[in-house]
Amino acid sequence: MGWVRNSRECINVLLFNVRGVLFKYLNLTTLLFGLAGVGIIIYFFGFSPNSETTFLLTHYLQRVLDFFLLKFFIRLFFDFNPRNFLKENLWETILMIFLLSETLLYFAFGQTYWFTLLQKLGFSENGYFLFVQCLFWIVVLREAGRASVNIKDYYVSPAAILALSFLFLIVTGTVLLKMPEMTTQSLSWTDALFTSTSACCVTGLIVKDTATFFTFKGQLTIMLLFQFGGLNMLTIATFIGSFYRRSGTLQSLNLMREFLDIEQTGNLKSILRKVIYYSLAFEMIGALMLFFLWGDKYQFTGTIDRIFFSVFHSISAFNNAGFSLFSQGLFNNAIKHQYLAQIVIMVLIVAGGLGFIVLQDIFSKDSRKRKKRSHWLRLQVNTRLVLTVTGILLLSGSGLFFVLEYDNVLKDYSLTGKVVASLFQSVTTRTAGFNTVNISMLSHPTLLIFMFLMFIGASPGSTGGGIKTTTFAVALKAAWANIRGKEHVEIFRRNIWWPLVNKTYAIITLALLFMFVFTVLLLATNPQFSLTQLLFEQISAMGTVGLSLGITGSLNIWGKLILVVSMFVGRIGSLTMGIIFSRRTVSKNYRYPNARLMIG
Template identity: 40%
Template sequence: MVRQAKRRQEKVRFPVCFKRGSRLTMKNRAQRLRQLSPGMILMIYYVGAIFLGACALSLPVSAVGEPLKFIDALFTATSAQCVTGLAVVDTGTRLSTFGQLVVLLLIQTGGLGITTFSVYLFFYLRIGVGTRGRWIIHDTLLHTPVDSLRNLVRGIILMSLCIEGIGALLLSFSFVPRMGWGPGLYSAVFHSVSAFCNAGFSLFADNLVGFRNDPLVNLTIMLLIVLGGIGFLVLRELKDLLHNRQQRRRRLSLHSKMVLLTSAILILAGALVIGILESSASLRNASAGELIWASLFQSVTSRTAGFNTIDLSLFEVPTLFLLMFLMFVGASPGSCGGGIKTTSLAIFIAIMLSRLQGNAHTNLFRRTISDEVASKTLALVMLAMLFMVLATFALLAVQLQGVGLAESRSGFMDYTFEAISAFATVGLSVGATAKLVPLGKLIVIILMFVGRVGLLTVAFAFIKRSGKIPVQYGEESLMIG
């Protein structure tokens, strides 16, 4: 009897010990998750959303006809979550209403940021937001601390929904007469969200080419793109400036000034150059009004959104090169767009001018930029250039290896344009997306992901900073230039 009791105790103890071991394992896993850097947590957020979106899009209910291949579903989910707009399948005809709603949800969460929604959910459920969550919000949306993160996040969501609602209402005046109440309102909401989030997804097979002469659609889409591309902090400052009339003398921050000035210069200069270059090419038969509308629209959308009212395959090579520069610059920090950002371009130019003038400091609007920000800007620009060179080389090697000489030379511009468009999360294409092989699609997926999460965020997530005290050795001169 004693032996039988001992055996029973041993049988009982074994699963208890196993349970304790599993608890320790779970604790270790939780500790490891807590030790992750904020950049790694942000990447996990986006990867999780993309994977869930790809699984939903690969279901039979998401497609019209045969279900999407998983690689195509993954590509579409990444493009939507990273608000890019590149598509290997036609959104309006190949995806069902359910699939289109999945894409729309991914665009909305990706445009405003998964962290924004998750932090607001934590506040709503009365769950505290840790230091990492605050760090991510500060790094993606702010340049200075705020009194209340709850009010900031709630204000961003409400402001975005109001802008998208007004945009949908304006677009419905053009869409409803053409398509009827149901399809017209649905298309208006879809394109409004896609435009404000700078996604570039369209339900029309020719994108917005059919609305090239519609002033209301052009103005509404351009306004939504600009508002979604200048950043939530700038929108917040402009709202406060207009709302509080007694504080009209209040000055905008240096960040907002640089965003608005740089964006205006890029839009107007880009439209002027596009109009000059294409007036004798793709727009030679257009009237003066069409030329102005098309040039201005393409200058606005090429920096971040991805809509088009002209077939880009008809553009001249210099115009495509200009579009690649505008795409590489992209939108502004804390916005829905990608690229190296407008402020990085402004600081980069200011650094060059200051050094050429013999000034060791970088000054803008009678303010001095800190050395840390200047060094971070230089690192971002140079790292982006290096990353784009390597990624474009990989894409060209995959897509053009073994093809004819004539096809290689014509494909060089197409796939280089595609790579920059993916990294800057723009979504414009000259027809190369449909030609991507599976490995090429994976490369473009990586480009879209890195472009949306942020190149420095990805770099800091994988490269651990040294905790050692930096050593400075004796100086020695080097010849440069």
């Protein structure tokens, strides 16, 4: 059999010369076919075609699957060890054999045995399409996982990849929401873009009432958008890639590490999976509790409707999205006094705003084994700082709200209601966007406190926005250290690296700069509103909060587009935007002479 091995080696040498170029164009073609498949699915859900058109769409989607089948065999042919390739991709091989059998029978006999079998089981053309669609998503998600492993091959910076992933999600959501089946009335492209951006960037600002303007399909689309936007498309892609047998090079692992803002790469797969597992666990438990705590004042159309409301609000709360299916949000008369349900939503908001790395540190196996006395000290410094700052902001915010609004928006609440409402408003300003009081009736001191809390936002690595709690804490500690004449910034008896302090100042400076520019543009394009109204709207948008004084829907097209850009910048981060449009330093191995400046 030596001649076989020799022949194979000769073939491998020949294939090696064309392999790189071929796979480069093959990846581009994969993207085009993937977009074509997504377009077919969007058309199906957006227009509800008749049986004949549905069957035709299914046929087209199957031909898209045929391309992925062809790609699989090309990869197999060009692999230097086909036997190992089949072993490492066993489940994909089984799926592709399944697709191949259908394709061969179709071209041999002119009909699909899938449809024949599904018909015997009682499925219609719609069920046939949904079946093929599931196969399509399995294949596409597999391709996404493989792409995340080979992400180093795309020669794009992590910041640009992050921005592009959100842009893709926003554009997809805009096209979906513009479809006639998504709304009860016609929706303009501007409002579709605004709603999609607000959902993808987990903001919660709305120009149309989610409860009445959107159909069930539209509401489901919005829910999926803020679920994907909250978790981050890149996190989902790398999560899928973590199940891919080949874990990638050190460079690709470092790239994933930058997405999650963690130091180690050794347990990256475990962290990626826990991000998804924690999210699903909190959302499922939250939905289950909300199902029993909504009360009987709101008239749901049935059990399914109650389940959907529970799931929608649980996902919205954990992702700090702020979207609600109740008209007037949680300020709805039937809901605003359901305090147990509000407490569940508060817990979900705080959990989502703490950050996945903090949740992992708190709930890890090692953490559960620690003694109660040493548990706090054994937590990471980042975790302790996040919990400390979060606790201080929540308690101080609720206390100030209770005092300032006691005889204003809280005057008709019981003492228990006043306490819960005060705590809820303090929590919701942490980028959640829900409200149980009339925001437009708040006093000016309260609005100023809200702006301050919204600007700080949630914690790093979370579903929330803002400059982040740790950024705020490090800036304060650095300022205090400077005042006291200390050369180092110290937190919990640990030194903070100066590059991190500089990064803190960069984040705050860029955030304030973006905030100033966007506010000026809003004032120039919407002079009918006051500075307070527009500034509150702008901070809410850039902090991805979603609270509003009721002017969002009344903004003109330029005002809405400004807020769209603001929400996008706030979600990916002002520093990330700065990195995208700045040039990298070519050399750092020099330093100019010191200059003497008069500061302050």
